[in-house]
Amino acid sequence: MVNLAPEKLVIAISSRALFDLDAEHLVFEKQGLEAYASYQIEHEDKPLERGQAFTLAKKLLALNETLEAPLGVEIVLLSRNSADTGLRIFNSIEHYNLPITRAAFCGGESPWRYIQAFGCHLFLSSEPDDVRKALENNVAAATLVSKPVTESDDAVIRFAFDGDAVLFSDEAEKVYKAEGLEAFTKSEREQRNQPLTGGPFKSFLSALHLLQKSLPEESPLIRTALVTARSAPAHERVIRTLRAWDVRLDESIFLGGLPKVEFLKAYDADVFFDDQETHCHLAADHVATGHVPHGVANEP
Known part of the structure; x- marks a missing residue:
């Protein structure tokens, strides 16, 4: 595995794990890609709700306030969206003040193939097929199957x-x-x-x-x-x-x-x-x- 930042713990999270995109995914399934793209663009200034991995990601990123460089935690966003439809996702990241700067928008293709290139230690997704591919390539990965978790004041x-x-x-x-x-x-x-x-x-x-x-x-x-x-x-x-x-x-x-x-x-x-x-x-x-x-x- 090529690790661009060996001093960091690098975790890849899919957009549907970080944010609640169930309603948007339903538009895609029922009406197709064009309707989904239009919907995302029309709503790109409306922040997405928190997803299953949001609280974990936020708490992990908060560790950087304690750790001294070059140590730290980095979250990489991986998404099947295009950069165009993914603008709403980055707007949501900005809305919640999440320091996430690296991402791959794959235009409908599976994003698992970029996990090793980013040097990730863990991949969290809502897509079981992507998770299996990551595991087959010796990356720790899991399919999130829970509900969004209420935010906690506990830093641990x-x-x-x-x-x-x-x-x-x-x-x-x-x-x-x-x-x-x-x-x-x-x-x-x-x-x-x-x-x-x-x-x-x-x-x-x-x-x-x-x-x-x-x-x-x-x-x-x-x-x-x-x-x-x-x-x-x-x-x-x-x-x-x-x-x-x-x-x-x-x-x-x-x-x-x-x-x-x-x-x-x-x-x-x-x-x-x-x-x-x-x-x-x-x-x-x-x-x-x-x-x-x-x-x-x-x-x-």
Whole structure:
């Protein structure tokens, strides 16, 4: 990956994830591209409503007030709009005073191919096909499936991650799917000293960890949590894996199969990433939720 700004955490967000474009998309689906373009131009001075990723983006960009250059966070806008219809999106960015300056307007084409060129560590979108393409090209990516989140006065950004098929590979989950819980537990106990292979979000977690270490210890503005269905004794391999990666998580919650949503609410997560659609849809009403279409749980 070519990273234009290796000191920065770079996150790509699609226009439909940053802003609520559902009504506009309906015009496109029912009336076609020409009607959509006319609608956007007619309304280009009317700011768009906040989307699923808006609050997260705003809180991430606020970190730049604490971090010293060249460290920082950059948000890149990726859009299927043309530059012409995308003017309303940039006007909305200006209206909300978001310091976003880089963008790619792709005129109907998928924007995922610019993710690596911008040096992005993470891609958030509402288009599952674009997310899958990004994952296939080794970029952490998730399809946002939640509602727009109410803005919070809390400056701390809380990330929550599932383990298998998100932070870690799906090697253990394959054993569970194929042979059941007893075989999974036996396998994990036998391999407790063998670190798991990294999953699609390993590189993003590492970049986030480096940014965490650069923030003042007395005011930790980023917190990370593992929220996994694993339980003892399958917890040990996870702990040893993170230790081998030299990555620290602030919290680790081993649920032993309990539903995750109440724990996500208690943690007050700003965003949650999981590979299983069932978990995502349960969390979607309460926290910004990204489905990671990766691993055995997402195979046809």
